[in-house]
Amino acid sequence: MSRRVFDPTVSSTTPIAFSYTSRPTSLHGLRVGLVENTKFNSEVILRKIAERLAARYQLTMTHLDHKKSSGHSVTPEAIALFQQKADFVLAGVGD
Amino acid sequence: MRAKHQEYEKLFMSANTSNPPHSDPATAAEWIEFYYQQGWSDGLPLVPPTEDSVQAMLATGGLTGDEVLGTIDERNSIIPAEKVAINAVMAGCLPEYFPVVLAAVQGLCHPEFHYHNPATSTGGSGLAIIVNGPIGPALGINATNNAFGPGVRANATIGRALRLVMMNVLNTRPGLLDRATLGTPAKYTFCFAENETDHPWVPLHVERGFRPEDSTATLYASNTLMGVYNQLASTPEPLLWEFADAVCNLATPNVYGFNETLIVLAGEHAEVLRRSGWSKRQVQEFIVQHARRTVADFKRAARLPGEIQPEDETTWRQVMRRPEDLLIVCAGSQGGSWSACLPGWGNKWTRSITVPIRIGVGP
Numbered sequence: 001m002s003r004r005v006f007d008p009t010v011s012s013t014t015p016i017a018f019s020y021t022s023r024p025t026s027l028h029g030l031r032v033g034l035v036e037n038t039k040f041n042s043e044v045i046l047r048k049i050a051e052r053l054a055a056r057y058q059l060t061m062t063h064l065d066h067k068k069s070s071g072h073s074v075t076p077e078a079i080a081l082f083q084q085k086a087d088f089v090l091a092g093v094g095d
Numbered sequence: 096m097r098a099k100h101q102e103y104e105k106l107f108m109s110a111n112t113s114n115p116p117h118s119d120p121a122t123a124a125e126w127i128e129f130y131y132q133q134g135w136s137d138g139l140p141l142v143p144p145t146e147d148s149v150q151a152m153l154a155t156g157g158l159t160g161d162e163v164l165g166t167i168d169e170r171n172s173i174i175p176a177e178k179v180a181i182n183a184v185m186a187g188c189l190p191e192y193f194p195v196v197l198a199a200v201q202g203l204c205h206p207e208f209h210y211h212n213p214a215t216s217t218g219g220s221g222l223a224i225i226v227n228g229p230i231g232p233a234l235g236i237n238a239t240n241n242a243f244g245p246g247v248r249a250n251a252t253i254g255r256a257l258r259l260v261m262m263n264v265l266n267t268r269p270g271l272l273d274r275a276t277l278g279t280p281a282k283y284t285f286c287f288a289e290n291e292t293d294h295p296w297v298p299l300h301v302e303r304g305f306r307p308e309d310s311t312a313t314l315y316a317s318n319t320l321m322g323v324y325n326q327l328a329s330t331p332e333p334l335l336w337e338f339a340d341a342v343c344n345l346a347t348p349n350v351y352g353f354n355e356t357l358i359v360l361a362g363e364h365a366e367v368l369r370r371s372g373w374s375k376r377q378v379q380e381f382i383v384q385h386a387r388r389t390v391a392d393f394k395r396a397a398r399l400p401g402e403i404q405p406e407d408e409t410t411w412r413q414v415m416r417r418p419e420d421l422l423i424v425c426a427g428s429q430g431g432s433w434s435a436c437l438p439g440w441g442n443k444w445t446r447s448i449t450v451p452i453r454i455g456v457g458p
Binding site for chain 1: 129133135143144145146149168169171172173174175178181182184185209211212215216259263264265442443444
């Protein structure tokens with residue numbers, strides 16, 4: 001008699017391996033990018049946060065990306081742009 | 096109707112309990128409990144898979160198990176064939192149902208369905224599988240009395256298999272990547288066939304370019320289900336006014352002109368339209384034209400920002416722009432004055448997807 005357990009889940013097989021980037025030790029003088037997700041107030045909230053961070057840490061907001069929708073990934077083109085123009089990126093939902 | 100009654104009578108009234116399996120039911124119960132404990136269930140008992148049952152499932156799909164059926168990029172996820180077969184067995188599917196499940200899974204992976212949105216949203220959509228073509232009657236998929244209700248294995252288990260794939264393969268679990276505020280009972284299962292008998296027009300798959308003898312599964316992300324009741328309308332206009340009112344209900348999430356909406360015509364409503372001679376396009380255009388609200392209505396309900404201006408009371412906004420975004424299918428029993436309006440979950444990026452069902456050949 002077979003006692004095999006059939007696991008219906010996919011836990012580790014993913015097509016793209018990824019790793020997290022290192023975190024900056026200080027925010028002072030860095031360039032920040034924003035990812036807006038098209039929902040009401042998303043851009044408003046992100047810009048407010050960027051303004052406050054700028055005042056506190058002398059940051060510069062360098063680029064704002066508008067996603068296609070809240071559920072879409074950030075495009076490779078936008079990621080490439082952030083890599084050139086920003087030291088870190090803020091993303092938020094807003095609703 | 097008589098045939099349907101006889102079918103139910105055969106199923107429920109002629110139960111034969113004289114020859115049950117030889118094995119102890121407690122053994123099955125132990126396995127069911129074991130699978131519960133792994134966290135793989137939707138809350139209902141799972142059918143414990145065996146080597147034979149998983150292989151039988153794969154065979155009807157023309158698959159070996161190693162194939163990748165699709166990917167969901169936003170989830171960084173792949174869908175292996177064997178996992179779909181395991182979930183289909185667990186859902187209670189017969190092997191012959193598997194090609195329908197496969198077609199639905201292909202729909203999930205279609206870029207224009209944009210899975211991550213309807214699957215994750217607080218809006219909590221149920222994913223309806225609408226089956227067209229000869230496979231519906233061949234598998235006994237209910238298209239008539241209680242088409243959305245319980246009691247038919249094919250409907251219950253095909254829809255459930257898709258949800259189990261979503262939960263177990265794509266991690267669309269409550270509290271994790273399913274963030275629905277309330278969810279919907281349609282998340283347990285939602286599969287029905289279009290009733291192509293006495294249809295006023297051509298069925299959905301033919302409208303979408305398939306041949307009548309083709310079989311298809313259309314995947315549609317639905318936010319909710321509103322019953323549409325009208326017992327007095329004997330001509331199209333009053334009946335369709337009511338559908339238009341359902342379509343532009345202010346509580347519907349997407350009233351900004353770009354979403355899809357599904358109307359399921361049943362019983363006497365379908366007959367009124369069939370007798371009228373109106374084309375499906377005429378019906379779609381009438382509903383879309385009359386599904387509108389004043390800007391003041393939107394503002395009163397805070398569906399648009401800002402103070403109400405005098406001109407807002409006479410300025411109209413359409414809630415749909417394109418007649419083809421109104422999907423119309425027929426299902427349900429012949430008797431009764433009930434139909435249904437199912438507003439799409441969607442934003443403009445999630446579209447219903449129709450996929451051909453292939454038996455014995457991989458997708």
